Amino acid sequence: MADDFFIVQGLGGKRSLSGELPVRGSKNAALPAMASSLLFDGPLTLSNIPLIGDVEVMGEMLEELGAEVKRNSNGDLVIDAQPVRATSLPRELAKQMRASVILAGPLLARFGEIAFPHPGGCVIGARPIDLFLEGFQKMGAEYEEADSVYRLRAPKTGLRGADIFFRQPTVTGTETLLLAATRAHGKTLLRNAAMEPEVVFLAELLRASGAHIKGEGTPTIEIIGTEKLLRLPAQAGAPRKSIAVIPDRIETGSFLILGALAGKDISITHCEPEHIRILIELLRTAGVNVEAGKDSLLVRAPIKKGTAYKSFGIKTHEYPGFPTDLQAPATVFLTQAHGEALVHETIFDGRLAYTKDLVAMGADIALWDAHRASVKGPTPLRGRELHGPDLRAGLAYLIAAIVARGKSVIYNAQLIDRGYERIEERLKKIGVMIERVSN
Numbered sequence: 001m002a003d004d005f006f007i008v009q010g011l012g013g014k015r016s017l018s019g020e021l022p023v024r025g026s027k028n029a030a031l032p033a034m035a036s037s038l039l040f041d042g043p044l045t046l047s048n049i050p051l052i053g054d055v056e057v058m059g060e061m062l063e064e065l066g067a068e069v070k071r072n073s074n075g076d077l078v079i080d081a082q083p084v085r086a087t088s089l090p091r092e093l094a095k096q097m098r099a100s101v102i103l104a105g106p107l108l109a110r111f112g113e114i115a116f117p118h119p120g121g122c123v124i125g126a127r128p129i130d131l132f133l134e135g136f137q138k139m140g141a142e143y144e145e146a147d148s149v150y151r152l153r154a155p156k157t158g159l160r161g162a163d164i165f166f167r168q169p170t171v172t173g174t175e176t177l178l179l180a181a182t183r184a185h186g187k188t189l190l191r192n193a194a195m196e197p198e199v200v201f202l203a204e205l206l207r208a209s210g211a212h213i214k215g216e217g218t219p220t221i222e223i224i225g226t227e228k229l230l231r232l233p234a235q236a237g238a239p240r241k242s243i244a245v246i247p248d249r250i251e252t253g254s255f256l257i258l259g260a261l262a263g264k265d266i267s268i269t270h271c272e273p274e275h276i277r278i279l280i281e282l283l284r285t286a287g288v289n290v291e292a293g294k295d296s297l298l299v300r301a302p303i304k305k306g307t308a309y310k311s312f313g314i315k316t317h318e319y320p321g322f323p324t325d326l327q328a329p330a331t332v333f334l335t336q337a338h339g340e341a342l343v344h345e346t347i348f349d350g351r352l353a354y355t356k357d358l359v360a361m362g363a364d365i366a367l368w369d370a371h372r373a374s375v376k377g378p379t380p381l382r383g384r385e386l387h388g389p390d391l392r393a394g395l396a397y398l399i400a401a402i403v404a405r406g407k408s409v410i411y412n413a414q415l416i417d418r419g420y421e422r423i424e425e426r427l428k429k430i431g432v433m434i435e436r437v438s439n
């Protein structure tokens with residue numbers, strides 16, 4: 001897997017793809033849900049967990065900590081974290097993935113101490129953890145850092161509830177402190193909290209299992225901590241078997257963009273259109289024919305052949321604004337739309353680097369600074385050799401390669417595999433000419 005690459009034969013601007021694209025479970029909802037197993041009294045069974053690299057890494061980390069992790073034949077993931085005793089995150093694995101830091105919340109709450117390295121992850125700009133550390137301190141923990149390893153210790157009596165205001169809404173920061181607060185003494189308020197659907201999902205999972213949480217999906221979340229371990233409640237007299245992870249909204253949005261650019265008629269199923277409302281609204285103003293059902297989307301090519309879409313500006317924003325994770329695929333859309341538009345990346349400061357590769361493919365993009373680029377379209381794209389800088393830009397390259405004329409080679413397939421399950425097999429089914437080459 002390590003050095004796999006994709007070869008894509010582009011459609012040269014034709015809108016010919018057709019069929020169904022089922023969306024898998026959300027990566028960024030699955031990871032904190034897996035981490036929450038550390039607070040459970042017995043096994044936690046999660047369904048709709050995608051088969052992706054980051055889930056593997058999180059599973060391996062839990063195993064190294066002492067948990068039992070297995071996949072049932074139906075695909076459900078069962079994690080029993082009761083045997084866990086270790087309180088140091090495995091260094092190499094933790095450095096591979098930013099989301100490893102989420103484990104710090106439940107581990108600190110359960111054992112009173114935790115050591116972890118500065119988390120790694122996608123190269124999309126500075127990704128500090130100051131807000132996590134300050135939150136833990138407010139809950140009474142002390143920390144020291146040496147050689148990029150953080151050591152945190154809770155008071156002897158355990159973490160205390162606290163009033164925490166995030167200077168900047170942070171998704172994993174909110175999730176980590178939410179997990180910790182579930183087992184702290186007393187009340188915690190998380191203010192200016194992230195409102196992303198993944199945060200809401202985690203709060204619902206914890207509440208369904210006995211935690212006292214309210215306000216998720218708003219800027220203030222209130223948690224009353226409890227000593228009791230969590231357990232999925234009985235349903236109709238029988239133990240609830242599993243909890244299903246929400247569909248991946250970034251995959252949904254990326255498929256929608258692909259459908260708009262290269263689809264004749266594509267139906268995107270098992271999704272939650274409301275989670276990408278902003279993208280649907282923007283694509284509709286551009287002239288894309290999108291029909292939204294309760295859990296599906298239908299995107300059809302314009303009736304008049306060759307009709308060009310209109311451009312629109314993008315400003316990334318916390319939910320329900322435009323997701324930074326859809327910024328790169330949306331920029332590919334803009335290269336094919338009429339007009340000039342500004343792409344303003346407000347969340348991360350290294351997330352426009354991929355635009356130079358789109359320029360090499362024929363796009364007309366001016367990069368003004370680390371946060372802003374303008375895109376003039378439409379311009380035909382030509383196939384290229386590409387190295388994705390992160391998993392979201394990697395998928396944007398796949399979309400660009402499908403739209404382009406000629407052959408593209410996309411290296412670092414493992415980056416795309418971190419977040420998208422067997423993408424080539426799924427794209428082939430709708431007519432994409434794509435092959436994975438394994439070394």
Ligand code: EPU
Binds near residue numbers: 028126194392
């Ligand atoms: N920030 C700080 N200090 C902190 C934490 C965050 O300054 O202690 C800043 C970040 O540098 C950034 C902003 O706050 O400028 C928001 O970052 P956030 O913490 O929300 O990002 P994250 O939790 O690390 C999650 C997703 C990302 C997604 C962002 C933004 C997961 C596992 N990751 O990251 O997803 O881009 O929220 O929505 O949920 C991806 O899936 O490819 C991905 C990068």
